[in-house]
Amino acid sequence: MLETGHRPLHLLFVDGNTREQRANYVRDYGATPAEAYAAEITAIAPGIVSDICLPADEGANLPDGDGLESYDGIFLTGSALHIYDIEPAVTRQIELMRAIYASGTPCFGSCWGIQMGCVAAGGTVVANPNGREVGFARRIAPTEIGRGHPLLAGRPAAFDAPAIHLDTVALPPHGTTILASNSISQVQAAEIKHDGGTFWGVQYHPEFSLGLIASILGRMVPSLIAEGFRKDEAAARDWLEDLRALDAEPGRQDLAWAHGLDREVLDAARRVTELRNFLDHRVRPCASERGRA
Structure with a gap:
C-alpha cells in the first residue's frame, strides 16, 4: 500500500512483444501486456507511477543506465517471441536486461522475463522437450531453498499457476538459485545474481487473470x-x-x-503472491535504502 507522506513507487514495465502482438492483446483483451501487468501491480500497490518501454520495436526510446537507476522496480512481461531466434527484436531486449542488471534496480520477470534474465546472464533457453504448458503450470514445488525464500513466501508445498509457454530454461547461468520446479520445467522460479544486480523471476504468470x-x-x-x-x-x-x-x-x-483449480489460482490475492512478495521484499526496501520512500 502507498503510505501517506511517502512518494509513490516509480516502476517500469518492459513489454517484450512486437507491435503486432500487442495489437492482438488490445483487440482481444482491451489492453497491451504491459498495461495489463501495470493494472495488476496497481491493485497491489495503489498510487504507483508506471512507465512502459517497448524494446521489441525498432527505434524504441529505451532508458540508459541512469534512467534505469531512477526506477524503484522493473517488471518484464511475457512475449510471443523466442529468445533463441536471433533477431533485433530479441537482441535489443537482451542488451536492455544486461543494463538492468548493471543498474542494480530490482527486477522481476514472468515467463519470457525469466528467460531474458537467464540469457542476459549467460544461460541457455530452448524449446522444451517436455512440450508446452498451456493454461496452467501444475504441481509447482518449491525447492528446499525456495521454501525459505521470500519470493515464494505464502505458497504451499505444491501449487498451480497460470502459464502459457513452450520455451524453458535449459542451462541456468552462474549465480542462479532455483527456487521451484515441476515435471515440465526444471526452473519454474529462480533468483539470478549477475553484474551487481539481483533478478527474481518465474516461468509462470502470476499477473494473468483467467x-x-x-x-x-x-x-x-x-x-x-x-x-x-x-x-x-x-x-x-x-x-x-x-x-x-x-x-x-x-x-x-x-x-x-x-478443471482442478483451487484458491492459489482463483483467489486474486493469492494468485499474485510472487508480485506482492517482490514489492515487499525487494522494491520497497531498496527504495528506502536509496532514500526514495
Whole structure:
C-alpha cells in the first residue's frame, strides 16, 4: 500500500512483444501486456507511477543506465517471441536486461522475463522437450531453498499457476538459485545474481487473470487441438468459456472442481503472491535504502 507522506513507487514495465502482438492483446483483451501487468501491480500497490518501454520495436526510446537507476522496480512481461531466434527484436531486449542488471534496480520477470534474465546472464533457453504448458503450470514445488525464500513466501508445498509457454530454461547461468520446479520445467522460479544486480523471476504468470488466459488461448485453438490439449474446436471453446465464467465467478465450485483449480489460482490475492512478495521484499526496501520512500 502507498503510505501517506511517502512518494509513490516509480516502476517500469518492459513489454517484450512486437507491435503486432500487442495489437492482438488490445483487440482481444482491451489492453497491451504491459498495461495489463501495470493494472495488476496497481491493485497491489495503489498510487504507483508506471512507465512502459517497448524494446521489441525498432527505434524504441529505451532508458540508459541512469534512467534505469531512477526506477524503484522493473517488471518484464511475457512475449510471443523466442529468445533463441536471433533477431533485433530479441537482441535489443537482451542488451536492455544486461543494463538492468548493471543498474542494480530490482527486477522481476514472468515467463519470457525469466528467460531474458537467464540469457542476459549467460544461460541457455530452448524449446522444451517436455512440450508446452498451456493454461496452467501444475504441481509447482518449491525447492528446499525456495521454501525459505521470500519470493515464494505464502505458497504451499505444491501449487498451480497460470502459464502459457513452450520455451524453458535449459542451462541456468552462474549465480542462479532455483527456487521451484515441476515435471515440465526444471526452473519454474529462480533468483539470478549477475553484474551487481539481483533478478527474481518465474516461468509462470502470476499477473494473468483467467480472462486474460482465455483471450490468449483463443488465438491458439489450432495448436491446442494439434498438440492434444483439446479434442476439437468445440472442446477448446467450451474450455475457454469455462475459464471466462470462472473469471467472472471465482466461487463456481463446479467449474473449479472440473478443471482442478483451487484458491492459489482463483483467489486474486493469492494468485499474485510472487508480485506482492517482490514489492515487499525487494522494491520497497531498496527504495528506502536509496532514500526514495
